[in-house]
Amino acid sequence: MSGASVVLAAARADFLERVRRYSFLFTLGLALYFGYMATVGRLTLRVGDSRGIYNSAWIGGLLAVVGSTFISLAGFYFVKNTLQRDTETRVGEILAATPISRLAYILGKFASNFAVLASMIAVLALSSIVMQLVSGEDMHIHLWKLLSPFLLLSIPAMAVVAALALVFEAIPFLRGGFGNVAYFFLWTAILTVPIVTNSSIYDLSGLFLLRQSIIASHAAPAAENSFSFSLGIGPIKPAAAFRWEGIPWTAETLFSRLLLCVVALLLCVLAAALFDRFDPARGYRALRAAPAVPVLGSIPVAPPTIETKLSRLDTPAQGFRFWAVLAAEVRLMLKGQRWWWYSIAAGLLLAPALIPNADARGIVLAVAWIWPVLLWSPMGVREMRHQTYQVLFAVPHPMARQLPAVWLAGVLLATVTGSGFAFRLLLEKNLPGLFAWAIGALFIPTAALCLGVWSSSSKPFEILYTLLWYIGPMHAMPAFDFMGSAPATAATRYPLVYLALTAILFVMTLAGRKRQLLV
Amino acid sequence: MKLSIRSLSKKYSGNLWGLLDFNLELKPGVLGLLGPNGAGKSTLMRILATVTRPSSGSIHWDDLDILSSPDPLRAVLGYLPQDFGVYPHLTAYEFLEYLAAVKGLDGAAARRRINELLAVVNLADSRHRPLGGFSGGMRQRVGIAQALLNDPQLLIVDEPTAGLDPEERVRFRNLLSELSGERIVILSTHIVSDVEAVATDIAILSHGRLLSHAAPESLLASVSGKVWEVLLPSVDLPALQQRHLVSSVAHRSDGVHARVVTDSAPLPNALPLDPSLEDAYLAAIAAGRATPAGAAA
Numbered sequence: 001m002s003g004a005s006v007v008l009a010a011a012r013a014d015f016l017e018r019v020r021r022y023s024f025l026f027t028l029g030l031a032l033y034f035g036y037m038a039t040v041g042r043l044t045l046r047v048g049d050s051r052g053i054y055n056s057a058w059i060g061g062l063l064a065v066v067g068s069t070f071i072s073l074a075g076f077y078f079v080k081n082t083l084q085r086d087t088e089t090r091v092g093e094i095l096a097a098t099p100i101s102r103l104a105y106i107l108g109k110f111a112s113n114f115a116v117l118a119s120m121i122a123v124l125a126l127s128s129i130v131m132q133l134v135s136g137e138d139m140h141i142h143l144w145k146l147l148s149p150f151l152l153l154s155i156p157a158m159a160v161v162a163a164l165a166l167v168f169e170a171i172p173f174l175r176g177g178f179g180n181v182a183y184f185f186l187w188t189a190i191l192t193v194p195i196v197t198n199s200s201i202y203d204l205s206g207l208f209l210l211r212q213s214i215i216a217s218h219a220a221p222a223a224e225n226s227f228s229f230s231l232g233i234g235p236i237k238p239a240a241a242f243r244w245e246g247i248p249w250t251a252e253t254l255f256s257r258l259l260l261c262v263v264a265l266l267l268c269v270l271a272a273a274l275f276d277r278f279d280p281a282r283g284y285r286a287l288r289a290a291p292a293v294p295v296l297g298s299i300p301v302a303p304p305t306i307e308t309k310l311s312r313l314d315t316p317a318q319g320f321r322f323w324a325v326l327a328a329e330v331r332l333m334l335k336g337q338r339w340w341w342y343s344i345a346a347g348l349l350l351a352p353a354l355i356p357n358a359d360a361r362g363i364v365l366a367v368a369w370i371w372p373v374l375l376w377s378p379m380g381v382r383e384m385r386h387q388t389y390q391v392l393f394a395v396p397h398p399m400a401r402q403l404p405a406v407w408l409a410g411v412l413l414a415t416v417t418g419s420g421f422a423f424r425l426l427l428e429k430n431l432p433g434l435f436a437w438a439i440g441a442l443f444i445p446t447a448a449l450c451l452g453v454w455s456s457s458s459k460p461f462e463i464l465y466t467l468l469w470y471i472g473p474m475h476a477m478p479a480f481d482f483m484g485s486a487p488a489t490a491a492t493r494y495p496l497v498y499l500a501l502t503a504i505l506f507v508m509t510l511a512g513r514k515r516q517l518l519v
Numbered sequence: 520m521k522l523s524i525r526s527l528s529k530k531y532s533g534n535l536w537g538l539l540d541f542n543l544e545l546k547p548g549v550l551g552l553l554g555p556n557g558a559g560k561s562t563l564m565r566i567l568a569t570v571t572r573p574s575s576g577s578i579h580w581d582d583l584d585i586l587s588s589p590d591p592l593r594a595v596l597g598y599l600p601q602d603f604g605v606y607p608h609l610t611a612y613e614f615l616e617y618l619a620a621v622k623g624l625d626g627a628a629a630r631r632r633i634n635e636l637l638a639v640v641n642l643a644d645s646r647h648r649p650l651g652g653f654s655g656g657m658r659q660r661v662g663i664a665q666a667l668l669n670d671p672q673l674l675i676v677d678e679p680t681a682g683l684d685p686e687e688r689v690r691f692r693n694l695l696s697e698l699s700g701e702r703i704v705i706l707s708t709h710i711v712s713d714v715e716a717v718a719t720d721i722a723i724l725s726h727g728r729l730l731s732h733a734a735p736e737s738l739l740a741s742v743s744g745k746v747w748e749v750l751l752p753s754v755d756l757p758a759l760q761q762r763h764l765v766s767s768v769a770h771r772s773d774g775v776h777a778r779v780v781t782d783s784a785p786l787p788n789a790l791p792l793d794p795s796l797e798d799a800y801l802a803a804i805a806a807g808r809a810t811p812a813g814a815a816a
Binding site for chain 2: 309310311312313314324325327328331332335336382387388389393394395396397401402
């Protein structure tokens, strides 16, 4: 079999495995949702107070950039599990024993990642036709103007994302939750780089290229300083619209997009170089893989000499030692953390005592409560991930004993790591602030546990929490400031909203665990 | 002490049945569960361990309905699932301590029990090593220890000797024999010799149905006078396998020595043999195959 055939075979198997899972439908649904949001005008590209007339060029440009911006975030998390799946299913060990090269394997996985992301873009492209017809502002469909932005802006971006996901999976410390959080920051950095450098060379999403094109066309007024994506804002009146005829595809712009494809291939080479080929001796996978179970065919006739007498248990297991279970859950949560983790947590705990400015203290609290994100995210997941659920769910009162202990361990972690901030509020007799903080300490572990129990994965919490944390506490937006870090939040009704949300999430957690128990 | 299973069925998606109208009554002793892959053994064990809900039927622990009130059974249950997992960053001792707390064991009693169990499963020297560094067999022994933490009256072990080396297998079999007197032990395995060594009763499952439930002697009696050894050239072996149930073959210099289970001598030179449990098991499965009743998980 030729090298290309091997790559294609690896890609096909991986792609088929993916598309036959319900999560793939969700993936396509997400792309459709982005298309819908743009169609109803809740996701717009604005230039000052105006937008382009909904002709093929504008709709193609808008949805292509929506795709490459948002799918480069959400899509990354969807595809960043292909090597992990081969590890968990142990297919990887079978593949490792075949002649397939690391590069061929990685290229196959890249092709599958890319196909998944490209199918999301294809859904967007199809919805762009619907969008133009629904909007009715310009009924003439110009296919090249409509589809070329998807092909030349989104597709190269998806190639880079597909390869980046493999690099993250190939590097041990980026495989797990840390990588999920780190990618969010990388993504925000990638979006801002072209603006900072004023160069389309680093423009992954194509947004910068689009902006430059609009500015150069002189179609819109004051475009330079007011170009933006808007989310959740109502439709702009057509009266404020201008006509734009699309990006002129010059050799330079085509080169910059082609360069992204080259970058993607280089990232694949890097991933192949870093990929451990499912070698359990490299440590990390040895911790994750379940025991191998070879069945022996024969046993010796001679009896063993080792003592196997087991005495009867003098104290029957009747009691309910909640504190022992809680202590065990806290230990389970903290186990494996290094000294430097505790040092930084301690520094963040003490810092509020030294910072006079309330806004700056709020930022410190935000950092103190992003620091343990990877300790909260396995809550409710650990039992499934490590396959201990069959034993844990077969003990008396699994709902009343173990689950509350897991939850309280998470609350304790939030309370301790955020206690420096709370102590300062207490000294200032800022009771509303303390109330908002306390709700944050309850909200975070409850959300982690709920998402963990329902998804059996730590990924949703890692992604959603980081996103919420970035929008709310880091930008002091009271509506999203679930931890009361901004001084203004305590005076709003939002702490009560988050208290209600916490209660709902807690009930949902109980329902989720009940569902797991009644399989 | 009695475990009664009545008309138990478990339906998976579509028309796939894990168990179908399963009935069994158990008293103290070791029940060996035998059956081919997909026979429904693990489904039955998960249901008995209160981890999976059946689609219909009832299970009573003495007079207690464990489907509506599983907790009293859970208090006296020890369960080692087939795909047992561990927390890789905890040591063996910490992991057992955690499960002892969840099972409700008193602190001091738990510590004594854990020390004793670690010695019995031969892990005393590795008690403070993280489980992530354990071999498959060592993890399995941790699994055996956790199942015995609460001195269970009902012990359910699914493929417990998988991954164990021969010495550890014998040690576990001896442990099971010692444990069996005052409790119900349910042992599921593919290894007939494990069952042969410890089981006081044997249940054979196929396609989610109970084919046979009997003492080992009765099972052996069912194939008494029906096991033969024949010597034949290797080229004739496929024809023999087509006509009869061949339970084992051995290639030797004078030809193939085949062990055949059939009512009458398969060839003129056939010599009668004492039946083994493996012969009885294969005969029961072959008989059951004639009337399949849907697939099982």
